[in-house]
Amino acid sequence: MEANDNDFSDSPRSQQLDGEDRLSMLTDDILLSILGRVSSLIATRTSVLSTRWRHLPWLLPELSINVEDFLSAPRADPIEENDMEQAMASLTKATRSLLNKQQRESTISSLHLNLYSINTFLCEVGPLIGDAIDSGLLKDLDLSVLDETDALARTEEDMLQRAQEIDSFFSAYPSVLHCLTKLFLKNVGFDKLDMHHVLFDCCKQLQHLSLFHCDTGSYSLFKIDAPDSKLCVLEIEKCRFVRIDLVCLPKLEKFLCETWVSEYAPVTFGFVPSLGDLELSCGSNCDQREFKLSEPLYGVTSIHTLTLDFQGENLWLQPEMEELHTAFSKLRKLSVWEHVCDVGEGRLASYLTRSTPWWERHLDNSSENKLLKELEFAGFKSLEHQFTFIRSMMERCPNLQKIVLMGDEQCSSCDALMSSRPSKFPNRKEEQEMVVKRIRDGMFSPEIFFYE
Template sequence: MGQSGKEQCCSSLTKHEDRLSMLTDDILLSILGRVDTATATRTSVLSKRWRDLPWLLPVLNLRVWNFLPHPCPEPIGAHHMDQAMSRLTKATRSFLADPNSKSTIIKRLSLQLYVTGDYTREIGPLARDAIDCGVVKKLCLAIVDEKDPRDCEHEYMLQQALAVDGFFTAYPSVFQCLTKLCLYNVRFAEWDMQHLLFDSCKQLNQLSLSHCDVGDSSVWQINAPDSKLRILEVRMSCLKRIEVLCPPKLKHLCWDEWFCFEAPLRFGSVPSLKGLGLICGATIDHQEFSLSQVLHGTRNIHALTLDFEGERLWIQPEGKQLCHAFKQLRKLSICGIFVDFDLLWTINLLEAAPSVEIFSVRIWDHACQDDEQLRTRTGYEAQRTKPSWSMPKFTSSETWQLRELEIVGFRPQELQISFLRSVMERASNLKMVLLKEDKEPCDACDSMNTPRGGFCPANKGEQEAIVKQLTDGVGSSARIIFPNSGGS
């Protein structure tokens, strides 16, 4: 670049910086609040105007994952974890050291760390002092781990639990303002999980447990009438069952993958529960269970997601039995339906839930997981069992409130066409039918380029042919929309 070009570039940068400098602190802080703290900190070297801004952020996100090298190695080794924790400790010290001199209140501190080395012995006191001084009002804590759950032995998970318990024991101030807690690979077999999570953490309103339990095939009872817990997320757990007896403010519960082979949940009194998600790819050993029995005790569920991850259904055929639990249901999502499966069985659920306004179906079309030898070796059936549900034997006396029907992963095949026509015939209030491509295909699945049922129609002619198939002889005024292509 010549001298003239350099001068133009510098002039452009100066003008750009001047425009930013004209903004007020609250606007600049709003901009910085949209990036991770590591990035926000680096902006302090831009100019004197930016020097102190990161230290005025009312929401502080100190996450060890932001201090890992880029691109991130796979798998993440102990050396990189140690380096990231060293950098995180330095950043925490920079923001929280001498909290008495800090003029800005941190409304929420998100702290994510590994329990490796001695770093928590420095981070812990920094967080404690900031909490004790009233500088930090709310704390979101994530104690993460990079070890694959399949490689986590019993002793390793106990060590993780010991480290977590040790951190809380050493710095009890953490309990005072802990509102969100995320744990990984922890086995509370020798600790009182109820006392630690609910009796001690009185402000806790969100709990996320990834591969955590109280022992293989154990039952975890949640009986916490004074708890403020609103969101509970469980992922890849060896718990036999969670008995949700009394968390009065619990609004949303999601369980992603259970390894025991029976119904994973039992409810007691959950008056506030409005959202429930159950996600699991059933192996040959998973038993079907009664969804109505699982939902017994619930009465206000508004949104229900069932995700079968392309495997057989793990719920028993039901219809009328579900009416009570589905009385308040507004949104129903049935995900992970293998592409060759009939969809008409889902009408049983719609008949039991005439109050549903939005019904979403997501098709599973991943041929990369069809290797029969691999499926048998990993515990999955070589052949997926098609749904044994018949068309509903009862018809609801109430008018369906369904106004929006969506299929993600739509294929112009007879199974899906007949299902759509059946719903359109029954749903007199239906306003729109959305037929979408799956925009998040499996990275390992080359066959997504040639899906089993054909491509989602892309051009106007193909779309008009589908619309004609769906509407001929069907008295429905619903608009049929192909959102991914912008046509209808």
């Protein structure tokens, strides 16, 4: 009998139960910390497996409800409308349960909600969120209105319809606007609505705004003048604005602009005293003209992190150190990016044969940057103009401590390209030593790192 008891105590089943008992002995705050690292769907599914865990999802201070978690697996490509409807039905049910005031034992500091605006589901989710806000149950809302349709497949009418649906949602549940801290919109055309009023006058708590393929009318000017706005991060990607004029955004810390349609500089800055992180990314098209980096940065004085990805096109080939001296006076980190995938199939052949102009150095002795500590260079290929640029930066940045040289990120397009064009990234030790020697020759020696 004793032998049987000992055998059972050493069995896998016994060890599993022992592990579950030890987990159950943990306090609620530790268990909540564990559940807080996964989506609300996984947290809920996990909790039903144990009586000890069952109440925990209604104690989580932050909730993350993503409609993509409710899509059936394997996920179709493209995702069919019926699948999206079923996922939204499940999301609505989960939201209703997790926001249930009878079960909820504490307030929700933040709700991250990703959903589709199809059929009447916005009208079903809206009152759930509105009631939670009005009752004081929900403090902050992070809302993403997703769209699985490719941007190029959306017509003007589609974009206008999406804008009308979203505007109706906000109008019906105004409390949503009052606690909205982060918003992502895709394929929305606001040309018949007052986009500025909705986003900056009504969303008084908005701190992070991301717009993907949105506009206020094709090739229109988008002017933001919001002195009372709390917006810290603004991301504009593939939007059809002829230009964005940031007249006044006093709290803006980061601005990203990727793939614009304007033939000139895509943005102008007015009063943006907190702007420190700037990313500009776009390949040229036949209608775009060259512009100087000093043009959009006129009057900007606080940039500390700059990321440029122009795919070797139309910018910066002749540095304007004197003109950029004020804008870059606080620059600490510079990333220069060139990824072969970015050029697109239509320009792939020309990329293979394109010769990049020499980095001309008309730098006066006064154009120093004593704050720049790190330089990242993606797409490094041991090309002469790259060495010239790096040494130019070293000459003008006496406190530079770290140089990171990176190859191209790999993907199917890159693999196809590399098969016809061997990589020039220095992989072998002797190649890297040669690169280090060329960079450091006769100059101070920051640390140099290589990442393929």
